[in-house]
Structure formats: structure tokens, C-alpha cells
Amino acid sequence: MKFIHAADIHLDSPLHGLSAYEDAPVAALRNATREAFKLLVSRAIEEAVAFLIIAGDLYDGDWRDHNTGLFFGQQMGRLRQAGIRVFLVWGNHDAESEMSKKLVLPDNVTVFGHRKAEVHLLPELGVALHGQSFKDKAVLDNLAVGYPAPVAGLYNIGVLHTALEGYAAHASYAPCSRAELHAKGYDYWALGHVHEYQAWQEESGKQSVIVFPGNLQGRHIRETGRRGAVLVTVEGGQTQIERLYLDVLRWEAVTVDASDCHSIADIARELGRALEALLATDADVPRAVRVTITGASPAHGLLFGRGPQLRAEVLNQIAILGNDKLWLEKVKLATQPVAARAGQTESLEALADLHQILDAAATDPEFLALLARDLQPFVGKVRGEVNEDVPLLDLARSGELAALAQRVAPALMARLAQGD
Template identity: 55%
Template sequence: MPRFIHTADIHLDSPLRGLSAYQDAPAERLRGASREAFSALVTRAIDERVDFIVIAGDLYDGDWPDFNTGLYFCAEMGRLQRAGIPAFVLHGNHDAESQMTRALRLPDNVRVFAANACQTHVIEPLRVALHGRSFRQAATTDNLVTGYAAPLRDHVNIGVLHTALEGHAEHPRYAPCTLAELQAKGYEYWALGHVHEHALWPGPSTICFPGNLQGRSVRECGPRGAVLVEIDGPGAQARVERLTIDVLRWEHLRLDVSGCADLAAVGLASGRALGRLLDVDGQVPRAVRLTLHGRTAAHGALFARATELRAQVLAEIAAIGPERLWLEKLRLETQPDQGPATDDGPLGADALADLAALLQEARDDAVLREALRTDFAQLLGKAPDLATELPLLRQVRDGELDAVFDQVLPGLIARLASAA
């Protein structure tokens, strides 16, 4: 009865670009999260006494010459070797470009699938056959499944594949195939990689994406990890248990502040909602994007006093524990409430709220953002020293236009409000 861990899309030491744009970013924690999570996975494999582990592609993250990443991986594989656990590694689109993939000699317990054709690794004492084909180059757009071997008789057959699979159009279409093609192969289990979200299709052949091991940005929210798989024997259906491994979790919290009458109430509601995130897996630190929405009487004040609002939310986080929470970004998507109309003059609260809403929409306008970037580039071309003297202009020069919306526009609205 084979019992193994299936993981993929580890992206060891993946460079986290743009951290300088984030205020108070825990840069070292973010940079080290992929290693910390992988070490935790190896520890879990040893503790669970699994028979082997499968890495279904994108162990590394492209081509850069820092061999410390590869040496770290060798050390972790050494831990598995001392515990008698082999590892079966398939190269995906990112591994195909990696210098570590081509150059480093790996410990003897590591078996790497060949790239020229499907290769089968047999673990005879367990009666297990693992079939897989690594990527030779990143842009592998052929359907590789057609070249996979027929199932080995009287063995548990496991297919290892890095693929976009049908229905995942948001991912580059590498090694595309369909669920029907995978089922038709007759394997007991398909260990897939490439798609970073967990997905499971039970059936005669159990097909699984474990999801990536560690979220790398707010685009990869929620628990991340691997799966623990048990198969009783040839022809048996796999049992799959999801393992939560991530050491830092990204969250996008959308909070309805319709019931909040003023900025202080919004800050308090934000603190309570952020605290509730830690009710589940409270030991895992959170990096949070907070988006406020709803119709509220505080709408105009939220935009006009955005800096103060952020300070209030950070104060709530400080009370909860800054080592447990980090505010990645605060976004406003509120609207004015539908109370009775008032006449506050040409720059009354409603007018200011409408202006603030318009500016909030503008930040997501790709045409406007490109025009702003071009205008700033021309300005800095005439006075390049300005980017050195003014950090905000340096961020704009680097394409980080959110800084303009986050820092400049709230101040403009506040000036208009004070003049009204």
C-alpha cells in the first residue's frame, strides 16, 4: 500500500519583485517563506514515514546563478535520504530554464524524470510504477500525455505531469491535455503541477493539483500546501488528504462598512475583522489586502482622510500583534449612503465623495495609467535628479503608479475638503 506526498510549484527562492513599494513589508520573512515551507514539508514527510515524495514541476523559479538555492535543496534531500525516503522530481516550465537543473549533482535518493521521452521509475518492493516526462524547454506546448507508457500490470501506476489542463485558461498552455485523456490512460493516480490552486477529481484515476506550497503574493490567497496520498493496491481508488504547509498566508479581506457612521467606526470594524482571520490557523502569520466596500456616511471622510484611516487600521494591527499581521494594501470601494440630499455648497460632502469615487475608478484605468507613466517619464527625462531626491517620483519611474493614488490623491481631496 503506497503512501506518499505529492507537491508541486515550490518556486524556491522566487524573487518577490516590487516589495519596495509596500510600506513596512516584512521583506526577509517573505523572501524566506518558500524555503521555510519546503523544510516544513520535508519534516512532515519524515514524521509521516511516507514511502516517497513526488515533485510535479517548478521546484526552482527560472534561470539565475545563485547556486545557494540548489545547495539548499540538496541538503533537504539529504534529510530525506537519511530517513530512507526517495524523491521523484519532474522539471516544469520554470525548471527547464534553471542552471541548477542542469548543473548540480543531486543525492542518490533523487530520481529525475527524463525530458526526451516518458520515463518509468519502478519501486518494486511497493509494486509502484511512476511515469513522467520533464520539460526540455519552458515553452512546451505539445500534449505529452500521448507519449506516456501503458500502465504496468499488477502495479500501482502514478502519472506525473506538469500541465495547464483543460479549463485553466489563466495559466500558460503548457503541455495541454484533457481530463478524459488522463482517465483513459488507466493509472490509479495523476500527480499534476503548474496550476497553483488545489483541485481534485476523484474517479477510476484520481487526478490532483496539490496547489503551490507557499503563496507568493495576494494573487495566491488562502491555505497552501501539498497532499498525502494512500492507494491500497492496483485498481484501488486513491485517498487524498490535503496538507496545509504554508508559513505565511496571503488574504484578501473584503469588509462591508455600510453600518459605520465615521472613520473611527470603520477603523474599529477593520480591526475586529482582521483579528477574526487568525481564528483559523492562528499560528500562521497573515499578509492582508483590506478592501472596504458598501454604502456609508463615512464615504467622503474615508477618501479625504485616507492616511489617517490607514494609521487607524495599523493601530488595530499593532494591538493584535504586528508579527501576526501585515497590511499589504488598503483599498477603498465604498459609495455614498442614500440618505437625504444636502446642500453643502460647490464642494460639499457629496461632491467630494463623487470626486473620490471617480479617482478610485481612475486608478484601475489602464489607458490613464499608461498616460500618467508616459508623462512622468518625460518629466524625469528633463530632470533626472528629481527621481533621486523624491522617493515618490522614483516609484513612479519604476512603474509603481499606485503610489500616486495612495499618497497624492487623498491629500488633494483633503485640501479641497478644507477649502469647502
């Protein structure tokens, strides 16, 4: 017997972080959650699964119009024609009280109620499904304790939208512990709410298999890496889990260590190698990548104020690779200056006085007052899109001038020490 377990689809949720850029894949951003859901349905049909479980947050919230519901109904119709049933619970995003628009669901779709945990039996498969939907967005009670005892002689599945025991980066809704889930005696817990894949499975098979499949499609740069659902196969009393990667646009974070780089050209070459390694897996999946440059680097001073050039170098490396499915989300600079070596002492003596002045600047009221006078009229006129290239603008805007001086001083000294 096979089934697919998915969660946190957030249908028609917008993707964030690329729309401001000229080369952004606008259509892919707009339709990514729908396209991923189509792939999920297609895979269910290909695998001839007995049923599909959706463990909450099918929708991102109340529909703008009925098109979201019409799309879902169409996809459920595909499963209906293939003889595949669907079982779902509502989560915090699509709780009963959050949804003002509804359409009648096909007869192959079963929704667990919110008043108490319900049981649906599939005797022809030897399966019992237990679940309870959210009535309101903020369900703070432990729903798991109210789930009924397992049905003897059947494969028991619990469907629950929960933060579990602190594994979610989100609000702690319907909290419970793994120990409580094991104590129920179910064979499998199909969980939702946590957007990262996590699974707990004892080799002995004496405890419940507990799985968060993660969300179906990453929606922003904080949801990096492969996304999808899980295919569960039950045979001979054993439960096997296989991850299904179904995302249609993937967010990636690439870190480049510039510790051995002496120039922007050196960094560009390291960038190229890192991006090429990224594309070695699932090269056909479109990607949006954030690049972070780190390390105590001899090039630290050279990078100060060169955000636009570095972004251009990343775009150039992408062009060299010739991959039209790779887009740049952002470049972040997180390098540090290299500590002065003993042999450099004499060459830096001429900068010693300046070094002392810069060290004192952050605590000099007169200097900070002059800095405020000069900077405030300027930062008020800078367009918002410049923030990415000049991240220190936020410190200037908020009046944190002491912190600004502390951040600028090391980069300025490193740049001067190189004779730039």
C-alpha cells in the same frame, strides 16, 4: 502505502509586496520558500512516506549561484537517510534549457527525462510512476497523449506539469483535458503548474484521481490563503487525499463592507473585527494582509484623500490585536457614494449647480486643458511610494483627465453634502 505530492516550489523565488515597508519581515521574505521546503521534508519523514513527488517548477529559474542546489541536495540527503525516494519532473521554470548550473543529485532522487515519457517501477510497493520533464520553457504540445499504458496489477501514477484545460492563470503549457487523463487508466495524476489547489475524485473510484496540490509557498498577494502539498494514502484499492499546509508566511485578502459605516472610526472598528476573525485560524502563521474597503457607504466622501489615515487605522487595529505576526501589505479603497434619499433633496439643492458643473467637467475641453496645465508639473515631482495613498495619480500621469474628473466628482459631492 503513503506518498506526498508537491509542485511549484519555486525555490529561492523572492516574495513581493512587503519589502518597501518599514515593518516588513525581511528575513521571512528572503527565506520563505526554503523554510516551507524544510517543513515539506520534515513532514515526509514524520509520515514515513514511501516517496515524494515533485511535479515541476522545483526551481524558479536558473540559479544565481550554487547555493540553491546545495540547499536542495542537503534536504534530499535528509530524505535519503530516512529511506525516502524522490521523483520529479522539470517544469517551465526549471526546464532543461533554462538551467545553466547543475549539481549531481543524491541516488534517492529520480528525474524523469524530457525526450519521452518514462516509467519507473517500484515492485516492492506495487507502484509504477510515469512522467516526462520539460525540455524547453514553452512546451505547447500535449505530453499526456505520449504517456504509456498503465502497468497491469500496479498502482499507476502519472506525473505531469500542465495547464490542463484552462485551469491555470499562467501560460497554457502542455495542455490536455481531464477526459484524456482519465482515458489513460492511471490511478492518480500528480499535476503541477496551477498554483491553486484543485482535485477531482470520483466516489466510485472508477476514474483517475487528478490533483493539483498548488504551490508550496505563496509569493505575492495574488496567491492568498493556505498553501502546501497533499498526503496521499492508498489502502484497499482506495485513494485518500489530505491537504498539508506548509507555508511559513501567508498572504491574505480581507474585504470590509463599509455600507453601514458613517465615519472612519466605524470603519476602523469593522476592520478590527475582520482582522480578529482572520487570526482565528492558524494564528501562529505569519500573515501579510491586503485590506479592501467596499460598499456604498455614508463615509465615502470622508475617505477621499484620506489614504494615509486609513492605513494608520489598520496598523492601529493590528497593534491592538497584539499579533506580531500580522503585517499590512496595502489598503485599497473601493467604496461608492450612497444614493441620495428623498428626505435629503432640499439639503442638496444648494449643491445642484455644482453637481451639474462636475457632470459636465469630464467633457469640457477648456476645463480639461486647465487641469492638465495645473497637474502635469505636480505629478512629475511626486515620489513613487505616494501612489499607494493617492491611486488617482496614475490617471493624472497618463493624461486620462476625463476619467480623473469622473472618479473625483462623486467623492467630492459626498464630502460636501456632509458639510466637510
